[in-house]
Amino acid sequence: MNRRIDAERILDAFLAPEPDRLPDRVIDAALDDIARTPQRHALRVSWRFTSVPNSLRTAAIAIVTVVGVGILAFTLRSPGVGTNTPAPPTASPVRESARPLAGGLLAGATIDSGPFGEPFTFIMPIPASNGPNEGLPRQFSAARPDLATGLIAFSGPWWSLRFVDDMPVPVDICDAESEMLPDIPATTAAVGDWLEAEQPKRASSWVVAQPVELPVDGRTALRWDLVESVEDAGCSVAVPANASLWGEMLIRVYAIPTSDDTILLIGGSDMVNFTAVSTVMDEIVRSMDFR
Amino acid sequence: VDRDLVEQAQHGDREAFAILARTRGDTLFGIARRILRDVGPAEDAVQQALVIAWRELPRLRDPDRFDAWLQRMLVNACYAEARRKRAWNANVRVLPVDGPASPDELGWLVDRDEVERGFRRLPPDQRVILVLHHYLGLDSNEIGEVLDIPTGTARSRLHYAHRAMRALLEADARPTAVAGGRSS
Numbered sequence: 001m002n003r004r005i006d007a008e009r010i011l012d013a014f015l016a017p018e019p020d021r022l023p024d025r026v027i028d029a030a031l032d033d034i035a036r037t038p039q040r041h042a043l044r045v046s047w048r049f050t051s052v053p054n055s056l057r058t059a060a061i062a063i064v065t066v067v068g069v070g071i072l073a074f075t076l077r078s079p080g081v082g083t084n085t086p087a088p089p090t091a092s093p094v095r096e097s098a099r100p101l102a103g104g105l106l107a108g109a110t111i112d113s114g115p116f117g118e119p120f121t122f123i124m125p126i127p128a129s130n131g132p133n134e135g136l137p138r139q140f141s142a143a144r145p146d147l148a149t150g151l152i153a154f155s156g157p158w159w160s161l162r163f164v165d166d167m168p169v170p171v172d173i174c175d176a177e178s179e180m181l182p183d184i185p186a187t188t189a190a191v192g193d194w195l196e197a198e199q200p201k202r203a204s205s206w207v208v209a210q211p212v213e214l215p216v217d218g219r220t221a222l223r224w225d226l227v228e229s230v231e232d233a234g235c236s237v238a239v240p241a242n243a244s245l246w247g248e249m250l251i252r253v254y255a256i257p258t259s260d261d262t263i264l265l266i267g268g269s270d271m272v273n274f275t276a277v278s279t280v281m282d283e284i285v286r287s288m289d290f291r
Numbered sequence: 292v293d294r295d296l297v298e299q300a301q302h303g304d305r306e307a308f309a310i311l312a313r314t315r316g317d318t319l320f321g322i323a324r325r326i327l328r329d330v331g332p333a334e335d336a337v338q339q340a341l342v343i344a345w346r347e348l349p350r351l352r353d354p355d356r357f358d359a360w361l362q363r364m365l366v367n368a369c370y371a372e373a374r375r376k377r378a379w380n381a382n383v384r385v386l387p388v389d390g391p392a393s394p395d396e397l398g399w400l401v402d403r404d405e406v407e408r409g410f411r412r413l414p415p416d417q418r419v420i421l422v423l424h425h426y427l428g429l430d431s432n433e434i435g436e437v438l439d440i441p442t443g444t445a446r447s448r449l450h451y452a453h454r455a456m457r458a459l460l461e462a463d464a465r466p467t468a469v470a471g472g473r474s475s
Contacts, residue, residue: 007457014406015425020321026334027316030341031309037342039303039349200460 112150116165118258120217123287161267161281162239165258169239173198184262188222191255191262195224214282217290219257225278226251239266250274254285297354300345308348309341312341315358323372325422328411332372340368359436362427366419366438373415409459417452421438424449 113120152163164184172178172197186189188211195208209225227250251268267281268274299307328471344364344365351360410418423429424438431446438445 007453007460010460011421011425011453011456014403014410015325015422017321017426020317020324021398022316022320022337023334026320026338027309027312027341030312031305033307033338033342034305034345037346039301040346064396 027252113163113165116163116263117260118263118290120288120290122284122289161265161277161284163263163265164239165263166261169194173239184264185255186261188220188255188257191253191264192222192224193248195226195253214252214254214285216256216285219290221254221256221285223254223282223285224250226253239264250278252278252281254281256285279284293357297348297351297357298354301348301351301354305345308345311357315361319361322362322422322426323369324364324366325426326366326369326415326418327373330405333369336365336368336372337369340365343368344446359433362423362437368386369419370415405460409456412459413417413455416448417455420445420448420452 113122121228151165151167168180168182169184170178170180181194186192192211199208209227211222211224214221214223251266252274254265255262256265264277265279265281265285294312295359296311300311301413319337320333323336323340324330327333327336340361341364344361347364351357410421413421419438420434423434429437431449432442434449435442435445440448468475
């Protein structure tokens with residue numbers, strides 16, 4: 001007899017609801033933690049803007065654009081304006097303000113790294129849509145520039161990206177509690193050594209792909225894809241040490257040389273969304289403009 | 292009433308959040324225990340999810356979606372817990388038998404250990420989706436809301452998870468059948 005296993009029926013029984021009792025101590029411990037945990041501020045500007053109907057949002061953008069162009073045109077056509085005054089600082093090269101990217105994303109805001117060791121600007125692709133279930137990665141839900149500590153972090157559901165500069169990193173990139181290096185390895189090659197040093201510890205669960213060169217504003221960055229085995233994943237890339245990537249199995253690391261050391265761009269996502277996220281990361285790096 | 296509590300908690304009311312946490316703790320624990328197949332990590336995942344939920348709550352846009360959002364926090368915490376403790380290894384302690392396990396309910400495959408073994412061999416994303424569907428009874432649309440993925444993706448993942456589980460069970464069952472003299 002050749003019976004086909006009814007997996008759905010078996011799973012119905014195997015995972016059946018039954019009384020589950022969470023011990024009070026677990027809730028109490030969580031509430032103790034919460035008593036010491038501040039809430040993040042709501043991104044109210046972003047929320048309000050994205051909750052506006054698309055037509056109104058488009059109109060608002062158009063008005064702002066027209067006004068901005070008008071002011072710029074007025075300024076350029078007024079020969080008296082600005083004469084005999086000191087020249088303003090050289091502006092960053094003009095870049096396209098919007099261009100389509102893979103996955104229906106639109107390139108958008110230019111972001112300034114501010115007090116990073118060697119300041120730069122880059123273009124953050126902003127999703128065209130922010131509604132529910134319209135495809136990932138779509139949410140630009142959390143932009144947390146913490147420039148004082150050399151960190152610019154973005155995240156959405158199942159993905160996150162972060163620039164890090166001038167900060168201690170764990171010797172064991174997977175273990176925030178390991179010994180700390182005083183700074184990110186100073187060269188792109190040293191970053192590669194740092195990543196690959198992890199591989200023997202993780203055996204087959206941690207695969208560092210061959211580095212890929214990427215031109216960035218006249219210099220050469222290196223890029224590695226880190227693949228963690230689903231079956232035996234033990235690494236949550238802990239850079240910075242207090243913000244590990246978690247729940248993400250595919251991680252991409254860029255080492256970008258600066259005048260005196262390197263900065264990292266680290267991003268991760270799940271298997272479904274990694275292709276789109278990694279495309280965005282490439283676009284970000286290519287848009288980097290050091291001043 | 293829950294919407295009021297969520298909104299109060301969003302504005303920093305810890306008492307309101309405590310009520311929300313206590314009323315949902317058992318369900319969260321049930322989800323985590325089934326995904327992680329171990330009590331300790333499941334408790335840790337729930338605790339972690341609650342703390343993260345508290346921290347991120349002001350960013351929840353629609354208070355009516357609190358439960359799906361909280362379950363997403365929990366799923367993420369389960370991933371983190373599994374990775375941290377290597378709970379996907381085959382060596383973790385096997386849960387005591389729970390739930391209905393009679394031959395009638397499990398069909399002809401009466402060995403619950405085989406199901407347990409097969410389920411543990413599934414990748415975590417497939418376990419998650421199976422738990423959401425078979426334990427919580429969510430359909431593809433609701434799973435999509437919890438995991439924040441399109442409904443079609445949820446449906447596809449569920450299909451592949453069922454197929455993977457069936458393949459694992461059939462692979463386990465095959466030697467027995469051969470030993471029993473099944474002819475090809």
